[in-house]
Amino acid sequence: MRINRVIICTLALLIVESAVVPWLVPSDWSERLLPHLSFIMTMFVAGFSGRHRAFLFGLGFGILSDMQYYGFLIGPYAFGMGLVGYLAGLISERRTFSLGFFMWLLMVAGVVLDTLVYFIYKLFSLTDLALGFVMYWQIAPTVLIQLLIALILYVPIRRWLVHPSLSSADESSD
């Protein structure tokens, strides 16, 4: 992947995430649909460029977004995105890249990330919601909308952000 371009794109997405996305979500759903665009990019990095880059990428952008919304804690998303990015990179390194598998991975990783963050907040007793409620209320819709956004982003990312040699090699192996 062209990592410099990816970083610039993700910085832009991070701004979009907090400035544009809240306006697109209807009022009734604003506490339920909270897509993490930088997390989607981390997963693309994990899929195309391996676990080490995904780890550093997730760590960096996680801490940036944590700092921006800092109300009580810094670190949950940095920790979660670093860990999930590394694991996703580990899994996708063992297989050839295919869109169906990647979407599957993104869904599972999204659930793992949000659950991890939930347990961190639970650990510091900053939330007293039940896990079942959070799953139904926030995690499930968020993961689905993240899948949709990833599908929309997939073609431009493949065209502009992945090295032509790598992407054509992938296509020949498909």
Add this chain to the structure above:
Amino acid sequence: MIGLILFIALMGFTLGRPRLTWPERFVNDAFGTAQGALYRPVGAVADFFRDLGRLSDVYKENEVLRRTVAKYTQDQIRFNSLDAENARLKEKLSFTERQKQFNNYRYMIAQVAGATSNPYENTIKINLGSRDGLKPQMAVTTEDGLVGLVSRVSNFTSTVTLVTSLDANTAKGMPVSATVQGRETESFGIIEYDEQTHTLLMTKIDENDPLQENDTVITSGYGGVFPKGIVIGTVKSKQVGDFGLTQTATITPAAKFDHLREVFVVVAPDVEGP
């Protein structure tokens, strides 16, 4: 393993810390500027489309507003005479300058620059910072009512924690004392937020409290965090509390907490000074 320990330490360290270090301030300011440049135009476009949908209600709204304005002019006359009388009485009782200025709040308008995508930290970002005289713990309102309070201040932007994170069952709870408009001396309660039903709760109300449904609940100013007289919401229902000794009221918030564009920061006069 070392990473895990480091992160737990970082999270523990950042929990309940009042000040920001310079890298955080830098990140906040850099992103805040860019967000503000994007958030406002997008908000304007979104509002335009919502207004198109609401065009039919405008006539009715106009009617109501006209009636309200008529009422305001009457109230204004009454208020002016009461204010003058109050000032005269304070002069007679020789209040100190500090006591006179105590309830003289200043409202600073701030534009919202971004909203959170973290479900457990209900924060928004506004484009006023320590350069404009903001300090942590200042109250933030909209024209409807109380929204939250300033939690982190950097040079040009600050983070506002919304009322929706006031939950007494968790470590982040912060009590807001409240009373009822018109009966400020008789009613008293503590405001909390219920995340599952999305309403506010007023707890620890006295058994003999004359609180009724549809009463307007305002901040009482006791406790020192929030200034006096900011509208919080209206009473929806009243129940007997957990132990039967106190009562609990469900309150519909007056302000809405999403799609915010402009908020007001309430600056209390500096009571620390001599």
